Amino acid sequence: MDNNRFLDIKGLNVSFYTQKGVVPAVRELDLWINKGETLALVGESGCGKSVTASAIMRLVPSPPGKIESGEILLDGKDLLRLTEKEMQEIRGDRISMIFQEPMTSLNPVFRIGEQIAEVFITHYNMDKKGALAKAVEMLDMVKIPAPEKRVRDYPHQLSGGMRQRVMIAMALSSPNPGLMIADEPTTALDVTIQAQILDLMRELQKSIQMSLLLITHDMGVVAEMANRVAVMYAGRKVEAGDVYDIFENPMHPYTVGLLNSMPSNEKYRHAGRLEAIEGNVPNLLEIGSGCPFESRCRYAEPLCREKFPDVKEAGNGHSVWCHFAGDIKFI
Amino acid sequence: MNPIKIFKAGNDAENNAAESIWYENWLLLKKNRSAMFGLYIIIFFVFLAVFAPVVAPFDPYLQNIDLRKMTYFSWPYILGTDDFGRDILSRIIYGSRISLVIGFFAVSISLVFGSLIGLISGFYGGWFDRISMRVIDIMLAFPYILLTIVIVALLGPTLLNAMIAIGIARLPQYTRIMRASVLAEKEAEYVEAERSLGVGNMELMFMSILPNCLAPIIVQATLGVGSAIIESAALSFLGLGAQPPTPEWGLMIASAREFVSNAWWIVTFPGIAIVLVVLGFNLLGDGIRDVLDPRLKD
Amino acid sequence: MEKILEVKNLKKHFEIKKEGMRSSGHHILKAVDGVSFDVYKGETLGIVGESGCGKSTLGKTLLNLQRKTGGEVIFEGKDISSLSDREMKAYRRRMQMIFQDPFSSLNPRKKISYLLTQPMRVNGLDKEFNLDERVDTLLDVVGLDRRYKNRYPHQFSGGQRQRIGIARALSLRPEFIVCDEAVSALDVSVQAQILNLLMDLQQKYGFTYVFIAHDLAVVELISDRIIVMYLGRIVEEASKADLIGNRLHPYTKALFEAFPDINPRNKREKKIVVGDVPSPINPPQGCHFNPRCPNAMPRCREEYPPLKEIAPGHKVSCWLYE
Numbered sequence: 038m039d040n041n042r043f044l045d046i047k048g049l050n051v052s053f054y055t056q057k058g059v060v061p062a063v064r065e066l067d068l069w070i071n072k073g074e075t076l077a078l079v080g081e082s083g084c085g086k087s088v089t090a091s092a093i094m095r096l097v098p099s100p101p102g103k104i105e106s107g108e109i110l111l112d113g114k115d116l117l118r119l120t121e122k123e124m125q126e127i128r129g130d131r132i133s134m135i136f137q138e139p140m141t142s143l144n145p146v147f148r149i150g151e152q153i154a155e156v157f158i159t160h161y162n163m164d165k166k167g168a169l170a171k172a173v174e175m176l177d178m179v180k181i182p183a184p185e186k187r188v189r190d191y192p193h194q195l196s197g198g199m200r201q202r203v204m205i206a207m208a209l210s211s212p213n214p215g216l217m218i219a220d221e222p223t224t225a226l227d228v229t230i231q232a233q234i235l236d237l238m239r240e241l242q243k244s245i246q247m248s249l250l251l252i253t254h255d256m257g258v259v260a261e262m263a264n265r266v267a268v269m270y271a272g273r274k275v276e277a278g279d280v281y282d283i284f285e286n287p288m289h290p291y292t293v294g295l296l297n298s299m300p301s302n303e304k305y306r307h308a309g310r311l312e313a314i315e316g317n318v319p320n321l322l323e324i325g326s327g328c329p330f331e332s333r334c335r336y337a338e339p340l341c342r343e344k345f346p347d348v349k350e351a352g353n354g355h356s357v358w359c360h361f362a363g364d365i366k367f368i
Numbered sequence: 369m370n371p372i373k374i375f376k377a378g379n380d381a382e383n384n385a386a387e388s389i390w391y392e393n394w395l396l397l398k399k400n401r402s403a404m405f406g407l408y409i410i411i412f413f414v415f416l417a418v419f420a421p422v423v424a425p426f427d428p429y430l431q432n433i434d435l436r437k438m439t440y441f442s443w444p445y446i447l448g449t450d451d452f453g454r455d456i457l458s459r460i461i462y463g464s465r466i467s468l469v470i471g472f473f474a475v476s477i478s479l480v481f482g483s484l485i486g487l488i489s490g491f492y493g494g495w496f497d498r499i500s501m502r503v504i505d506i507m508l509a510f511p512y513i514l515l516t517i518v519i520v521a522l523l524g525p526t527l528l529n530a531m532i533a534i535g536i537a538r539l540p541q542y543t544r545i546m547r548a549s550v551l552a553e554k555e556a557e558y559v560e561a562e563r564s565l566g567v568g569n570m571e572l573m574f575m576s577i578l579p580n581c582l583a584p585i586i587v588q589a590t591l592g593v594g595s596a597i598i599e600s601a602a603l604s605f606l607g608l609g610a611q612p613p614t615p616e617w618g619l620m621i622a623s624a625r626e627f628v629s630n631a632w633w634i635v636t637f638p639g640i641a642i643v644l645v646v647l648g649f650n651l652l653g654d655g656i657r658d659v660l661d662p663r664l665k666d
Numbered sequence: 667m668e669k670i671l672e673v674k675n676l677k678k679h680f681e682i683k684k685e686g687m688r689s690s691g692h693h694i695l696k697a698v699d700g701v702s703f704d705v706y707k708g709e710t711l712g713i714v715g716e717s718g719c720g721k722s723t724l725g726k727t728l729l730n731l732q733r734k735t736g737g738e739v740i741f742e743g744k745d746i747s748s749l750s751d752r753e754m755k756a757y758r759r760r761m762q763m764i765f766q767d768p769f770s771s772l773n774p775r776k777k778i779s780y781l782l783t784q785p786m787r788v789n790g791l792d793k794e795f796n797l798d799e800r801v802d803t804l805l806d807v808v809g810l811d812r813r814y815k816n817r818y819p820h821q822f823s824g825g826q827r828q829r830i831g832i833a834r835a836l837s838l839r840p841e842f843i844v845c846d847e848a849v850s851a852l853d854v855s856v857q858a859q860i861l862n863l864l865m866d867l868q869q870k871y872g873f874t875y876v877f878i879a880h881d882l883a884v885v886e887l888i889s890d891r892i893i894v895m896y897l898g899r900i901v902e903e904a905s906k907a908d909l910i911g912n913r914l915h916p917y918t919k920a921l922f923e924a925f926p927d928i929n930p931r932n933k934r935e936k937k938i939v940v941g942d943v944p945s946p947i948n949p950p951q952g953c954h955f956n957p958r959c960p961n962a963m964p965r966c967r968e969e970y971p972p973l974k975e976i977a978p979g980h981k982v983s984c985w986l987y988e
Contacts, residue, residue, distance in 0.1 A: 056396065081853035082824075196942045227716035228882070232924035232938040254854060257883075257926030261933055280930045298858035299928050301883030310865060311887070313858035317823045389775060389818060557771040564731055565785040565834070566758040579775040 042110075043248045044093070044216055045069040049107035051088050051097060060321045062088040064272045066107070070216065075242065075249040077263035077280075079256065079295070083318055084269040086252045090218045093250075094134055095124050112215070130160060133208035137221040139200035143192040149176075149203050150188025156210040175206040179237060198230035205238065214245060220252045235262060256299050260284060265354070268292050271319055271329035273345070278355030288349075288357040291330045293367050328359070336365050396659045403655020409648030417465040426455035428462040428615040439633065450624055450634045452613075459615035460641050466616045467645060470531050470600040471593035477535025479589050482542025487581070489543070490550030491573045501547075504540040512537050516599060520608045527600075527616070530609035534599050538592060545588055549581035556580075583660035587653055594649035601642055617642050670842055670874050671705040671728070676737035676747070678720075678727045682947060693947045697723040699898035700737070702973070705842075710868065710875040712889030712906075714882060714921075718946045719895040721878045725844045728876065729761050730754050741842070759789055762840040766847035768827035772819040778805075778830055779815040785837045804833040808863060825856035832863065836871075844876045849884060861888060882925045886910065891979070894918045897946050897954040900973055903981040914982045917955045953985070961986055 051063040063085040070076045078086045091097045092104055095116060109116040111131060116124065128134075136142050144152060153175055154168035163171065169188065176184035179202040192200060201222060208217050219238065223231035239262065242249050251262055259266055260280065267277040268291065276289040287293045294314035296302060316333040328334070331341040338360070346360040357363075397403055416423055425444060432453035439448050447456040485504075489497040507515060519533035553559070554577065562576055601618025603609035610616035612623060617638040624634035678698040697720040705711050713721045726732040728739055730747055739747040746757050765771035772781055782804055783797045802812045808829040819827055828848065835843060845864065849857040865888060867873060879885050885892060892909050894902045894917065902915040913919055920939035941958045944950055950957050956966040965985050973983040 056399070081855060198942055227880070227943060229716065229920055229924045229939045230942065231926075233940075235926075236938060255926065256854070256928045260928045260930040261926045263930075284928065284930050294855060296928065298855045299883065300858070300861065300881075300887040301925070301928050303929070310862050311858040313862055314855040315859065317825055317856065318853070389820065557765050557767050558773045560726075560731060561763070561765050561771045561831070561834075562773070562784065564729060564758065564763045565788065565838070566755050567784065567788045571788060576773050576776075580773070 041071050042069040043072045043112060044250070045108075045110040046089075046093070047108045047110070049089070049092060049109065050105040051085070051092050052103055052105055053101045054103065055101055058322045061272050061324065062102070062321065063092065066269075066274055068267055068274065068277075070248045070250055072248055073242070073246045074264040075251055075262055077251045077253060077259040077266045078269060079253060079259055079266060080269035081254055081295075081318060083271065083321065085272040086269050087220055089269075090134065090220050090250065090252055093218060094128060094132060095119075095121075129156065130211045131213055131215045132218065133211060133214060133216075134218040134220065135201065135204040135208055135222050137224050139197070139204045140192060142204060143200060145192055148189050148191055149195070153188075153203070153207050153210055156207055160210075160212050171210070172206075175210050176203070178209070178241070179203070179206045181206075196230075197226050198234060201226065201234050202237065205234075205241070209241060209245065209247075214247050216248045216250060217242075218250045218252070221254070222251075223258065224253070224255070231258075238262070256284075256296060257301060268295070271321060271324060273329055274358065275330065276357050276359075278351070279353055282351070282353060282355040286351075286355075287367075288351060288355070288362045288365075289330075289359050290334050290336055290365065290367075294333075336361060393659050397655055400655040400658060402651045403658075406648045406651025406653075406655065409644055410652060413464045413468060413645050413648070416461050417468050420461050420465055424455075424458035424461040426458040428454060428459040429613055430454060439631070447637045448631075448633045450620070451627060451631070454615075456620075456634060456637055459620060460617070460638055462615045463617045463620065463638065463641065464645070466527070466610065466614065467597045467600070467642070470527070470534070471597045471645075471649070474531045474534040474538070474596040474600070475589050475592045477532060478538040478542050478592065479585065481535075482539040483546045483585055485539075486543040486546025486548075487550055487573060487578060490547040491554060491569070491577065497547075500543070504543050507537070507540045513599070513602065516603065517606070517608060520603060525608045525611070527604075527610040527614065530600050530603045531596075533603075534596050538596070541592075542585060542588060545584050546581060549584055550577055553577050553580050587657040587660060590649055590653035590656055594646035594653070597642065597649075598646055667706040667709075669704050670707045670741070671876075672738075672740040673704070673728065674702050674738040674740065676701045676724070676727060676739060677735040678723050678732060679735040695947050696720075696898045696949070697946060698727060701895075701898075701900055702737075703893060703900065703903060705874060705876060707841075707874055708868075708872050709890040710877055710888055712885035712892040713876060713878045713895060714880065714885045714892060715895035716880060716921075716943055718897065718943055720898040720946070721880075721895050722846055724895070725763070725846045725876065725878045729763055729844055730757075731763070755789070759791075759838040760840050761842045762835040762838065762844070764828075764831055764835050764843060764845045764848040767851050768824050768831055769819075769851075771831055772827055772834075774819055776818070777815070778817055778819070781819075781830065782815070782834055782837055785834060789838060791838070800837065804837055807836065807867070808833045823856075824852050825859060828852060828856075828860050829863065832860075832867070836867070839871075840873070842874045842876075844878065846878045847880070848877070850879060850881060857884070864888065882921060894921065897944065897949045899954065899970075899983065900981070901955065901983050903973070903979075905979055908977070908980045912980075914976070914980075914987060915955075915984050916959045916961050916986070920958070953983075 046066060046068040049063055049066040053060040053062055066089060078089065080086045088097065093109055093116070097104055104117060111127065116127065143149065150169055150172045153172035154165065157163045157168035157171045158165065172188050173184045176187055181187050181199060181202050195203065208214065223234050226234060235258065238249065253259060263280045265278065266280050266283040268275050268289065270291050276283065276287065276292045283292065284296070287296060297312035298314060300311060314333055319329060319332055325342065326345060327342040328345055331337045334341065340360055346358050349357045349362045351357065351363065434453065450456055485500050489500050516533045516537040519536055520529055523529035523532065559572060559576065562572060600609050604616050604618035605622040610619045612619065620638040621635050628635050676698055677700055680695040680697055681692040682695050683692060701724060713724065715721045723732065727734050730749065734747045738745045741757060741761070746754065779801050782801045786792050786795055786797060786800065801815050805812050805815060810826060810829050819830070822830065849860050852860060861884065868875060877885060877888050886906060889906055891905050893900050894915065896917050902913065902918045909918070913922060924938055939958050944957065952967040952969055953971055956962045959966065963985060971983045971985045973981050974987065975981045976987050
């Protein structure tokens with residue numbers, strides 16, 4: 038089973054050294070993605086999901102950030118041991134990334150056709166004309182209407198949804214697209230456009246057998262896209278498993294709280310108060326060795342404050358990090 | 369569960385900390401060594417200025433024809449004497465009074481009036497903005513030492529007029545900076561929020577927006593004190609500022625420049641004083657900028 | 667039911683400078699283009715739509731924070747949209763707004779106690795209220811510790827700041843509150859707390875809310891009636907039950923279908939609406955939705971359909987229901 042893993046993260050620790058102290062942004066994270074599958078990394082702001090993505094790309098801003106320890110194996114090769122030059126070859130080739138706001142990752146002074154063509158020129162040694170023709174093809178693939186006209190547009194002339202399509206086209210232009218990391222790819226988009234982009238991503242992923250790491254805070258997007266789900270809270274993975282297990286049989290109080298906080302949850306169909314998680318996300322500077330969710334957990338016991346729980350397995354790859362997983366009856 | 373218990377969880381450590389942004393910035397500034405060094409230099413000169421009569425060994429105006437151009441370390445004249453036999457050290461100490469007053473006074477003029485014009489222009493826009501910005505454009509079209517000289521020439525060459533001239537000539541910079549920050553700050557949601565609560569224009573402008581626009585102005589003003597000191601020295605050097613026998617540093621350099629080959633210390637020590645004070649304000653200003661606006665760091 | 671607010675043919679247009687070096691003159695952006703509806707006392711009216719539909723502009727124009735271009739906003743028999751700033755002041759107390767961004771809607775240089783008492787001071791109510799006591803009460807009401815009053819906004823999390831924003835809006839004891847994307851900047855778990863708080867406050871004090879959001883689920887949860895907007899106009903207005911059970915306008919249907927369900931077994935079948943939201947500067951001729959509409963007819967390209975009541979309280983603007 039292990040050699041089916043395209044990306045395999047083991048014991049990743051990332052910290053940020055700020056003026057106020059050391060922020061443990063990601064702690065002891067294990068995460069893997071099989072070839073061709075979609076893993077959704079879910080959590081709220083500050084849970085470490087975006088830092089994980091930067092760590093995979095080796096783009097954690099340093100200083101203040103630092104990858105303390107761990108392994109990030111891509112097809113068996115540890116990315117953390119590569120030289121910067123070797124890593125550059127992997128970025129944009131084996132791993133590509135799309136962001137929430139595509140405007141920041143597109144260069145505003147170049148036409149989008151030139152920017153896509155650039156990928157073909159660097160990775161395939163194509164001439165400019167051939168590369169531009171390829172760019173048109175790629176825009177067509179991501180269903181941008183009138184691609185031969187659009188290649189001459191500048192980024193600001195496109196709508197948000199179109200720009201995200203361009204980013205996807207660029208990500209897929211590399212010779213060996215193996216993993217796409219999508220960091221909140223539809224958060225800035227309208228719902229109808231979000232649906233289009235999600236559909237497009239799903240379709241393309243199927244046709245080129247690519248792995249997708251989808252980072253999002255939106256459980257609705259997760260339900261729609263993911264094969265497997267990992268839930269993070271305050272730097273720790275607290276629950277992971279198959280999408281159906283996570284949604285239908287959540288075992289960590291935080292996952293349960295998150296699902297209950299969704300106004301689109303079936304049980305609020307006809308009004309009523311939400312079952313909110315009380316309190317606020319803890320300050321990572323003050324987090325102890327215990328379970329990070331302890332301060333907000335209604336089932337917390339003294340033990341939770343002292344010790345971060347060991348993993349509990351519930352079968353089918355469903356793992357939970359909670360001392361009382363399986364013992365709690367959620368109402 | 370009771371909400372109070374919950375909210376304590378994340379925040380207990382900073383419970384009694386009613387820290388204003390200014391206080392936090394001060395803590396950050398304290399960690400900046402070069403800014404602190406600059407501050408110590410300034411404090412040192414302020415100390416000299418305040419206690420000049422106590423600190424200075426001699427009367428700065430006291431001439432002694434027998435002891436002209438004594439070299440440095442000729443006891444009791446530590447830094448020597450000038451061509452009239454006056455103690456250079458005492459003159460530098462008294463000179464710090466003048467330089468600091470010039471610096472602060474000139475900067476106050478540009479700070480107060482420049483910011484006020486910028487604030488009103490940015491907040492209201494319209495005809496006031498158009499007229500004031502055109503005037504500022506014209507002022508900025510002059511090389512700025514020339515503008516200062518023109519203003520002094522119009523007002524007459526005295527120390528006070530030099531200060532006023534420096535203040536006026538530097539005013540456009542403050543107006544521009546203030547106007548730009550006000551324009552940005554005006555769009556912030558809190559302004560709209562306060563408007564929706566019935567807050568009037570005056571309170572919005574002076575109580576809400578102004579405090580949020582102070583950061584770049586403070587940086588500018590700190591750096592400005594240093595340059596005002598240099599400029600006043602330059603004006604005095606040209607005979608347009610302080611008049612003899614005032615112990616003004618620029619003037620001291622000017623009146624001794626013919627002896628530079630045989631009595632270099634008469635020119636050099638006031639020069640060092642200028643460099644030190646200006647360095648102090650520049651270091652402090654840069655440090656404040658780093659704290660207030662980290663984006664400008666590199 | 668008693669009407670608290672009556673909106674009649676409200677318009678808010680903006681002049682936009684034309685882009686490009688050679689072109690001159692202005693485009694007219696019709697952000698709100700002839701909108702009419704009523705708000706009843708004690709209800710929550712949800713306004714939902716995608717970016718550029720004019721929902722935020724509508725909210726600000728309702729409170730006269732932005733000057734209307736045409737139409738009327740009648741509050742207790744008086745057209746408040748034509749009042750001067752001075753005359754408006756008397757109404758400001760009673761109509762409040764809760765803003766989207768809890769990080770920019772509080773002045774960063776002011777302590778919480780200042781922020782919460784400012785509305786009372788500027789409205790000359792500092793004699794009527796004991797300000798200290800009032801701050802304590804307001805903090806209690808929104809579930810914050812009283813000791814927090816001497817702190818500055820940056821010392822709080824997003825959810826706590828939004829509570830402060832709510833406390834400030836409540837400080838003048840308003841009757842009518844516009845919530846403009848009041849929870850969309852918050853994390854899901856905190857969003858739920860704030861929604862609960864808003865619902866509790868309404869129950870306790872009988873507020874009337876106009877709740878503006880792009881998130882369908884949130885609007886659906888909190889509203890009694892819902893208005894769907896598209897490019898400056900109302901396309902459908904209905905009670906919540908009607909909108910869930912019997913939505914009529916093709917755009918409303920598209921919007922609901924596009925919204926991701928949190929049941930992974932309910933993966934949306936591929937029936938999503940095509941195309942981008944057109945620019946509000948130059949909306950399509952006829953019904954604005956016609957280029958994206960699966961049911962478009964020739965007539966839709968020519969005439970804008972009127973908003974027509976086809977069942978009690980259920981209005982739709984579509985030629986299909988003629």
